Amino acid sequence: MATISIPTSNVSTGATRTRRRIRTRLPAAFALLPTALVVLVVYIGCMLWTVRLSFTSSTLLPKLDWVGFAQYSRLFVNDRFVTSAENIVIFGALFISGCLILGFLLAVFIDQNVRGESVFRTMFLYPYAMSFVVTGVAWQWFLNPGLGLQKLVRDMGFTSFTFDWLVNQNMAIYTIVIAGLWHGSGLTMAILLAGLRGVDEDLWKAARVDGIPTWRVYTSVVLPLLRPMIVTATVLLTAGVVKLYDLVVAMTLGGPGIATEVPAKFVMDHLFERNNIALGTAAATIMLIAVVAVLAPWIYARYIRPQGRHA
Amino acid sequence: MNAAEPQGRRPRRLTVGRIGIYAFLITAALFFLLPLWIMVVTSFKPMEEIRLGNILALPVTLTLEAWTKAWSSACTGLECNGIRVGFWNSVRILVPSVILSIIAGAINGYALSFWRVKGANVMFGVLLLGAFIPYQVFLYPLVRIFSLTGIYNSLTCIVVVHVIFGLPTMTLLFRNYYAGLPIELFKAARVDGGGFWTIFLRVILPMSTPMLVVATILQVTGIWNDFIFGLTFAGRENLPMTVQLNNIVNSTQGERAYNVDMAATMLAALVPLVVYFVSGRWFVRGIAAGAVKG
Amino acid sequence: MAAVSVRDVSVAFEAVRVFDGLSLDIEQGEFIVLLGPSGCGKSTLLNAVAGLLDVAEGQIWIDGKNVTWEEPKDRGIAMVFQSYALYPRMSVRENMSFGLKMAKTPKPEIEKRVNKAAELLQITHLLDRRPDQLSGGQRQRVAIGRALVRDAAVFLFDEPLSNLDAQLRNELRVEIKRLHARLGNTTMIYVTHDQIEAMTLADRIVVMKEQKIQQIGSPDEIYRRPSNLFVAGFVGSPQMNFIKGRIEGNGTGPEFVSGKRRLPLSGYRFSGKPIPGQEVVLGVRPEHLEITGAGTWSDFKVDIVEPMGADTVIWCSDGDGTIQVRTSGSKKAAPGEPLGLGVDAAHVSLFASETGERL
Numbered sequence: 001m002a003t004i005s006i007p008t009s010n011v012s013t014g015a016t017r018t019r020r021r022i023r024t025r026l027p028a029a030f031a032l033l034p035t036a037l038v039v040l041v042v043y044i045g046c047m048l049w050t051v052r053l054s055f056t057s058s059t060l061l062p063k064l065d066w067v068g069f070a071q072y073s074r075l076f077v078n079d080r081f082v083t084s085a086e087n088i089v090i091f092g093a094l095f096i097s098g099c100l101i102l103g104f105l106l107a108v109f110i111d112q113n114v115r116g117e118s119v120f121r122t123m124f125l126y127p128y129a130m131s132f133v134v135t136g137v138a139w140q141w142f143l144n145p146g147l148g149l150q151k152l153v154r155d156m157g158f159t160s161f162t163f164d165w166l167v168n169q170n171m172a173i174y175t176i177v178i179a180g181l182w183h184g185s186g187l188t189m190a191i192l193l194a195g196l197r198g199v200d201e202d203l204w205k206a207a208r209v210d211g212i213p214t215w216r217v218y219t220s221v222v223l224p225l226l227r228p229m230i231v232t233a234t235v236l237l238t239a240g241v242v243k244l245y246d247l248v249v250a251m252t253l254g255g256p257g258i259a260t261e262v263p264a265k266f267v268m269d270h271l272f273e274r275n276n277i278a279l280g281t282a283a284a285t286i287m288l289i290a291v292v293a294v295l296a297p298w299i300y301a302r303y304i305r306p307q308g309r310h311a
Numbered sequence: 312m313n314a315a316e317p318q319g320r321r322p323r324r325l326t327v328g329r330i331g332i333y334a335f336l337i338t339a340a341l342f343f344l345l346p347l348w349i350m351v352v353t354s355f356k357p358m359e360e361i362r363l364g365n366i367l368a369l370p371v372t373l374t375l376e377a378w379t380k381a382w383s384s385a386c387t388g389l390e391c392n393g394i395r396v397g398f399w400n401s402v403r404i405l406v407p408s409v410i411l412s413i414i415a416g417a418i419n420g421y422a423l424s425f426w427r428v429k430g431a432n433v434m435f436g437v438l439l440l441g442a443f444i445p446y447q448v449f450l451y452p453l454v455r456i457f458s459l460t461g462i463y464n465s466l467t468c469i470v471v472v473h474v475i476f477g478l479p480t481m482t483l484l485f486r487n488y489y490a491g492l493p494i495e496l497f498k499a500a501r502v503d504g505g506g507f508w509t510i511f512l513r514v515i516l517p518m519s520t521p522m523l524v525v526a527t528i529l530q531v532t533g534i535w536n537d538f539i540f541g542l543t544f545a546g547r548e549n550l551p552m553t554v555q556l557n558n559i560v561n562s563t564q565g566e567r568a569y570n571v572d573m574a575a576t577m578l579a580a581l582v583p584l585v586v587y588f589v590s591g592r593w594f595v596r597g598i599a600a601g602a603v604k605g
Numbered sequence: 606m607a608a609v610s611v612r613d614v615s616v617a618f619e620a621v622r623v624f625d626g627l628s629l630d631i632e633q634g635e636f637i638v639l640l641g642p643s644g645c646g647k648s649t650l651l652n653a654v655a656g657l658l659d660v661a662e663g664q665i666w667i668d669g670k671n672v673t674w675e676e677p678k679d680r681g682i683a684m685v686f687q688s689y690a691l692y693p694r695m696s697v698r699e700n701m702s703f704g705l706k707m708a709k710t711p712k713p714e715i716e717k718r719v720n721k722a723a724e725l726l727q728i729t730h731l732l733d734r735r736p737d738q739l740s741g742g743q744r745q746r747v748a749i750g751r752a753l754v755r756d757a758a759v760f761l762f763d764e765p766l767s768n769l770d771a772q773l774r775n776e777l778r779v780e781i782k783r784l785h786a787r788l789g790n791t792t793m794i795y796v797t798h799d800q801i802e803a804m805t806l807a808d809r810i811v812v813m814k815e816q817k818i819q820q821i822g823s824p825d826e827i828y829r830r831p832s833n834l835f836v837a838g839f840v841g842s843p844q845m846n847f848i849k850g851r852i853e854g855n856g857t858g859p860e861f862v863s864g865k866r867r868l869p870l871s872g873y874r875f876s877g878k879p880i881p882g883q884e885v886v887l888g889v890r891p892e893h894l895e896i897t898g899a900g901t902w903s904d905f906k907v908d909i910v911e912p913m914g915a916d917t918v919i920w921c922s923d924g925d926g927t928i929q930v931r932t933s934g935s936k937k938a939a940p941g942e943p944l945g946l947g948v949d950a951a952h953v954s955l956f957a958s959e960t961g962e963r964l
């Protein structure tokens with residue numbers, strides 16, 4: 001009876017295989033090292049340091065003492081801060097819903113086989129290529145009460161027309177909303193249009209044979225299909241809301257008075273001009289908490305819960 | 312066939328619906344074009360016309376005076392050398408920032424999608440989360456770090472900042488793109504004996520042209536239009552055009568020269584506008600690519 | 606009176622003109638199949654009949670009415686699509702009743718029709734499910750159900766089975782045939798590139814190529830007397846054998862000559878007078894060749910044998926080209942074996958080399 005012998009020298013042991021695997025992955029790990037460093041130092045480190053500073057009494061330079069929640073209590077009685085918080089909520093709600101609605105309408109109307117579609121698209125999207133400073137300056141000029149829109153309409157005969165929102169304490173924030181909508185609707189339109197174009201053409205044919213009126217197809221059939229795109233657009237828009245700074249600085253500088261203060265500006269002002277690092281970082285921490293509060297449920301719903309279902 | 316009977320193409324009736332569609336689109340177009348129109352029109356008017364006239368009207372006397380003033384003698388703070396200083400500053404910031412951030416994003420995207428490094432996906436997740444967090448949360452400590460290392464308020468500083476905050480988007484862009492490439496390509500290259508860098512430079516990078524174009528468009532637009540980082544990190548000698556524009560417009564004492572303001576705004580908007588019109592479809596692709604998250 | 610009449614129709618896409626004056630009459634209750642390769646225009650024609658495409662010239666008549674300018678919903682048609690096109694977030698019941706709701710059909714009537722269609726297609730148990738919870742075959746049944754409830758006189762099918770796997774395709778094919786039988790007077794226009802579907806389902810087949818009708822006829826006619834080379838080669842699997850040659854008139858009558866192969870054509874039904882010396886292509890189906898010891902054509906050697914179970918296909922060659930022969934599955938043959946082939950001229954097809962037309 002013949003025996004078969006297996007040469008042992010050709011079989012790699014578990015140890016050598018692991019060593020080889022590590023060796024080949026080394027360059028990849030090195031390549032990712034700088035980014036990992038950045039994530040650690042900046043994204044995590046700086047964030048933690050900011051939070052730490054909010055518990056101090058630092059003014060011009062950082063001082064690592066501990067004052068508990070003193071800065072936070074100061075924040076909530078600070079007129080500027082409270083106004084900025086209100087403003088960002090107003091802006092956020094109007095900006096996001098406005099961009100979604102306007103973007104959707106623009107996308108739907110463009111999708112109707114109109115002549116000059118690409119011309120329209122170009123015109124709706126170019127504002128997104130503009131910086132917020134340019135946007136703010138242009139709208140500031142257009143809404144100038146003495147020389148802009150108000151004068152224009154008055155000169156046309158409507159002498160009692162007023163549009164002094166820009167200098168009106170109660171209405172100024174809405175001018176920021178208008179400028180924001182001008183800037184961001186094109187982006188929303190582009191995203192939703194891409195979604196619309198992805199709808200199966202046969203679906204439209206079937207609806208036509210079934211005699212479903214076009215508007216009804218949009219509401220009952222297309223809109224549900226568009227949900228992922230709407231979510232994407234909302235996420236992008238929301239990310240932009242909290243970062244609102246350039247536009248306000250360029251358009252109203254937080255004014256008139258503090259009517260258009262926003263959290264980002266509050267932080268910047270206190271960190272660099274008002275020499276109050278502790279208060280500034282406290283405000284920044286509040287911003288952080290707000291963003292996390294909004295993000296966490298979305299991330300949970302998107303990434304963590306589905307895992308559980310498929311496991 | 313009876314000529315009175317329907318035959319051939321359906322008659323195109325101009326229904327109310329059709330008119331409504333065009334009405335809406337044209338109105339919207341006017342809304343979007345308005346600021347651009349008044350910027351252009353104002354920048355060519357002399358100040359007397361602006362004070363008296365209609366903001367929408369074409370210039371009666373066309374003058375380039377505002378443009379030359381904006382370019383070479385407008386006051387941007389302490390100096391009055393015009394916005395061309397800012398223009399060249401922006402260029403000097405733009406070029407290295409765009410190049411470095413794209414390279415970083417491409418390498419990261421490549422490493423993440425083809426090579427399995429432990430913890431890489433966690434790092435990527437944190438990076439993505441970081442993209443949502445407002446810059447103000449990172450800003451002050453970052454300023455301190457740069458001060459301590461002596462590069463605060465320099466060109467290096469602002470470039471580093473742009474690279475750092477461009478990492479999430481760029482990495483996401485390239486990772487998603489590479490994830491769509493057939494993995495067989497990569498495996499074949501491995502079998503042929505390629506290592507990390509060889510495969511990247513010889514196989515993957517040559518195939519990345521579409522994404523390189525998209526990334527360039529996104530970064531050029533984003534970095535040129537940046538305000539907050541330029542303000543905080545660039546230092547007085549390197550202030551980008553956006554900061555200078557804001558200074559020209561919002562920090563003048565006395566009567567404002569609106570035409571100069573608008574000319575300066577146009578100059579600042581020129582580069583992104585050109586990029587936008589030239590890139591056409593690619594611009595939209597960039598948005599789509601950046602928008603398809605996770 | 607024809608149920609559907611296409612009269613002198615042309616369709617234009619941008620500058621391109623498709624169908625220059627195409628005409629077709631379809632009888633009431635007929636199951637007609639538009640068959641052809643991709644791009645031949647069959648779907649375009651179907652969409653034009655449906656009203657989803659505008660005709661540039663000509664008219665479309667359905668049930669005695671000129672519907673050239675009517676919207677699809679007013680033409681009395683129902684349609685089933687290749688990709689099912691079910692409304693995604695609605696239940697099966699809602700999918701089937703949506704169109705009727707839009708037409709303001711009273712609720713009891715809607716329910717009656719939906720239930721009847723569901724029964725016919727055996728999808729009653731699926732009525733409350735959503736499309737993403739159904740398999741491909743179930744989705745297609747729902748799509749057919751949605752078409753059924755419209756109580757239309759004309760049904761249009763646009764490659765409905767192409768997205769299904771082979772077995773499902775066979776099942777649903779039979780169901781569609783059964784449906785047509787049960788519905789009695791319903792006219793069905795069916796588009797496909799699959800000649801088996803065409804042969805099994807059709808009362809008449811319209812074979813199309815490059816936006817022109819090649820032949821209209823019953824499956825039998827198309828199969829046995831294809832009117833040109835294209836139709837002959839498109840229908841039938843394994844494909845018809847084509848042999849290039851000439852007609853030679855010798856004393857006893859016309860003969861087909863190709864190299865050392867000769868075939869007397871006395872049994873062949875010529876449509877006109879055979880012209881001696883004309884270049885022709887002879888077509889003979891694999892099943893019409895008989896394996897004999899000393900046949901009409903000898904000197905063949907077996908090349909490859911493909912046993913398919915019920916049949917065996919033998920590829921054989923005589924140095925002048927390969928011929929496929931279909932014979933019973935019990936026949937055994939080995940490569941290299943000598944073979945003789947018997948051919949009956951009554952079963953062959955002759956085509957002019959130049960035009961491809963049948964002689």
